[in-house]
Amino acid sequence: MAVLRECWVLTLATTVPGEAAPYATPLFYAVVPGEQGDGPRLIFASRPDTTHGxxxxxxxxxxxxxxxxxxESIAELRGVQLRGEVVPLPxxxxxxxAAYLERHPGAAALLRPDARERLYALTVTWAKLTDNRLGFGYKHEWSFAAPTRDEHRPPVPV
Incomplete structure (x- = not known):
């Protein structure tokens, strides 16, 4: 999905049980290919004390x-809607x-071991591409396997 590599910022929507309203925040990200059958992983940095954190x-x-x-041209509009699961990375x-810093080298100071920022991985389980260059309102959907869970290790091997 080339659009994932062409964009720099995603808007992440989160909620928590018991809260009525979702929360959306823009985040810089990098793409890491998924394993066989898995969706791509979007790596982003944030602080755990933010609302979305x-x-x-x-x-x-x-x-x-x-x-x-x-x-500015509706005929050139391209974008992706995603659903997936996020886990904080160790x-x-x-x-x-390395993938995140290759794409965003200016973030190196934010990701020092003593920094408050941490990395997260969003494993995509569903994606819908809209690409008006292929015809007005053209859409294509993908579904990917949900991350495998083992009670002794996190589901993101990055």
Whole structure:
């Protein structure tokens, strides 16, 4: 899904049980390909004390997200709606950190071991592409396997 690699910012929507309203926040991200049958993983950095960080907690947390390429022409509109699960990554997630910093090198100071920022991985379980270049209102959907859970380790091997 080339649009994921072309965009830089996604809008992540989170909720928590008992709260009436969802919360949306823009986040820079990097894409890490999924394993066989798994959806892609979007790696982003944030602080656990933000509203969405509190919603994500220790995860896994079901979320929705959207991203689009800006254009002034409706005939050129392209974007993706996503659903998936987010988990915080451990400091040992070297490949995820490298992917994020390759795309956003200016974030290196934010991701020091003593920093408050941490990395998260959104594993995509469903995606819908809208691409008006292929015809007005053209849509295509994908479904991916949900992350595998083992009670002794997190489901994101990045």
């Amino acid at each position: 509190r919603h994500l907690a220790e995860g896994p947390t079901t979320v929705a997200a959207g991203l689009y390429l800006e254009t 400091p040992t997630a070297v490949a995820a950190r």
